[in-house]
Amino acid sequence: MAGPPLDDFIVAAAAALDLPLQREWQAAVKANLEVTLKHAATVAEFALPDAAEPAPVFKA
Amino acid sequence: MEQDLSWASAAQIARSVATGETTALNTVDDAFARIEEHNPTLNAFTAITVERARARAKAVDAARDKMSLPLAGAPFAVKNLNDIEGLATVAGSKINRAHPPAKKDSPLIERLEAAGAVLVGALNMGEYAYDFTGENIHDGPSRNPHDVTRMTGGSSGGSGAAVAGGLVPLALGSDTNGSIRVPASLCGIFGLKPTYGRLTRAGSFPFVVSLDHLGQLARSTRDLALSYDAMQGFDADDAACVNRAVEPTSALLERGIGDLRIAVAGDYFRKGASPQALGALDHVAKALGATTAIEIPQAARARAAAYVITATEGAALHLDRLRKQANDFDPAVRDRLLAGAMVPSTFVVKAQIFRRWYRERVLDLFKQCDAILAPATPCSAPEIGQQTFTLDGVELPVRPNMGLYTQPISFIGLPVVAVPVSLKPLPIGVQIITAPWREDIALRIAYALERMGAAAAPRPTL
Numbered sequence: 262m263a264g265p266p267l268d269d270f271i272v273a274a275a276a277a278l279d280l281p282l283q284r285e286w287q288a289a290v291k292a293n294l295e296v297t298l299k300h301a302a303t304v305a306e307f308a309l310p311d312a313a314e315p316a317p318v319f320k321a
Numbered sequence: 322m323e324q325d326l327s328w329a330s331a332a333q334i335a336r337s338v339a340t341g342e343t344t345a346l347n348t349v350d351d352a353f354a355r356i357e358e359h360n361p362t363l364n365a366f367t368a369i370t371v372e373r374a375r376a377r378a379k380a381v382d383a384a385r386d387k388m389s390l391p392l393a394g395a396p397f398a399v400k401n402l403n404d405i406e407g408l409a410t411v412a413g414s415k416i417n418r419a420h421p422p423a424k425k426d427s428p429l430i431e432r433l434e435a436a437g438a439v440l441v442g443a444l445n446m447g448e449y450a451y452d453f454t455g456e457n458i459h460d461g462p463s464r465n466p467h468d469v470t471r472m473t474g475g476s477s478g479g480s481g482a483a484v485a486g487g488l489v490p491l492a493l494g495s496d497t498n499g500s501i502r503v504p505a506s507l508c509g510i511f512g513l514k515p516t517y518g519r520l521t522r523a524g525s526f527p528f529v530v531s532l533d534h535l536g537q538l539a540r541s542t543r544d545l546a547l548s549y550d551a552m553q554g555f556d557a558d559d560a561a562c563v564n565r566a567v568e569p570t571s572a573l574l575e576r577g578i579g580d581l582r583i584a585v586a587g588d589y590f591r592k593g594a595s596p597q598a599l600g601a602l603d604h605v606a607k608a609l610g611a612t613t614a615i616e617i618p619q620a621a622r623a624r625a626a627a628y629v630i631t632a633t634e635g636a637a638l639h640l641d642r643l644r645k646q647a648n649d650f651d652p653a654v655r656d657r658l659l660a661g662a663m664v665p666s667t668f669v670v671k672a673q674i675f676r677r678w679y680r681e682r683v684l685d686l687f688k689q690c691d692a693i694l695a696p697a698t699p700c701s702a703p704e705i706g707q708q709t710f711t712l713d714g715v716e717l718p719v720r721p722n723m724g725l726y727t728q729p730i731s732f733i734g735l736p737v738v739a740v741p742v743s744l745k746p747l748p749i750g751v752q753i754i755t756a757p758w759r760e761d762i763a764l765r766i767a768y769a770l771e772r773m774g775a776a777a778a779p780r781p782t783l
Contacts, residue, residue: 270663271663274662274663275659275663278640278662278663279644280640280643280644280647280659280662281643281644281647282659286652286655286656286659289652289653289656290656290659290660290663291660292656293632293656293657293659293660293661294660294663294664296628296721297628297629297632297660297661297664298664298668300624300625300626300628300629301625301629301664301668301671301672303621303622303625304622304625304626304629304668304671304672304675305667305668305671307619307622307675309674309675309678313674313677313678314674314677315670315673315674315676315677316673316674316676316677316680
């Protein structure tokens with residue numbers, strides 16, 4: 262998800278989420294989103310069983 | 322009454338107050354004098370609380386049994402995301418300055434004051450705690466007492482500057498991904514991030530509730546232990562606070578390391594570390610006789626998952642403010658939060674699933690060892706304003722990457738004590754990581770290192 266499709270996604274997501282997105286902010290938002298999506302892909306590619314459950318209320 | 326209190330620990334102050342060698346009022350006035358002298362340089366404080374502090378100090382001095390107050394007369398300050406009665410809880414932001422003043426102190430402030438400590442003010446921090454630098458666009462950067470051109474680290478930057486600069490012996494911070502351990506490392510002081518759910522977060526402004534911890538910074542392990550013992554205890558007002566008996570640690574410090582099994586994190590935790598970070602780690606490991614290397618499995622993925630959860634939960638918290646007041650954020654924070662709001666939820670769920678898997682694997686490691694050593698930060702303090710640094714040959718932005726070694730640990734809520742190693746010209750920290758609820762072990766090891774002279778908070782020249 263890099264390049265123009267990500268720019269399009271950002272514009273569409275900002276509209277869908279009712280978020281302001283000034284043109285001069287977009288490059289920084291894109292850079293941050295690229296990094297976050299890269300991290301997300303690293304996590305998502307790690308195979309875990311279907312039965313694995315999330316820890317939304319975490320207890321140590 | 323003419324003692325030099327400028328570098329005294331909270332424990333030393335309490336002893337002096339209890340024995341009548343000094344008074345709480347004297348220690349508090351002394352702290353305000355130091356703040357007046359050095360805060361214009363360090364920019365650690367955003368508010369001071371003179372009237373209430375002097376009143377509180379007089380009450381401590383009037384107490385019949387000061388020996389029963391383990392922190393009698395010890396001045397302390399709090400990261401400005403903690404509620405202080407009568408002040409808006411700004412959390413490093415411009416936006417929150419419009420909030421009404423807090424109606425009461427946070428429970429941790431109440432508990433420290435019940436132990437005799439005296440609140441003297443609120444401390445600078447990175448906006449909404451989304452920061453590892455200690456810089457703040459609204460209040461200016463907190464400055465590292467060891468070199469005021471350098472970062473304190475963040476987001477508890479004011480806490481690091483105030484304690485390392487000798488303004489107060491004790492400060493509260495918060496740690497979502499490393500925000501106590503990073504400034505402790507860069508400022509050369511001790512920091513405790515307890516187990517997730519141990520200390521109540523009620524009365525504090527959140528960032529990422531599934532990762533947020535409160536804890537403290539000090540110049541000695543004993544001060545960490547005394548204040549930690551005073552702050553423990555269940556609080557139903559924090560949904561994550563675990564109903565667990567208070568487990569005092571101060572009396573256990575002298576036990577030493579005995580036959581504790583101490584391992585050293587390898588692989589991920591050595592990759593990218595500067596010679597200073599590795600030198601400090603090896604120095605501490607050698608002092609402890611720790612020779613066993615251990616691999617924390619999938620630590621890089623853990624850090625990645627923490628990154629995703631932080632970006633998205635943080636964005637959810639601030640969504641309405643982003644819509645209505647986007648121009649009032651620090652642009653660097655705003656742009657990260659806007660990006661976080663756009664991350665598909667499928668990735669967040671994946672990160673939470675991975676989190677549980679990772680927790681099980683890491684907890685298994687504590688069958689083989691009682692504590693794991695790791696670097697606290699990849700390098701010592703960068704220059705204020707420095708945007709990038711080079712780790713393992715790769716140029717990376719400073720702001721999100723100072724937490725490389727702290728994020729995989731707080732991600733699963735493990736307790737950590739960060740200990741300072743007095744390298745020249747700048748100190749750097751090492752993490753002592755233990756199993757959940759075993760803060761006592763981490764504190765014992767930190768105390769042993771202090772006794773050996775292998776860990777110490779260096780005194781800066783200001």
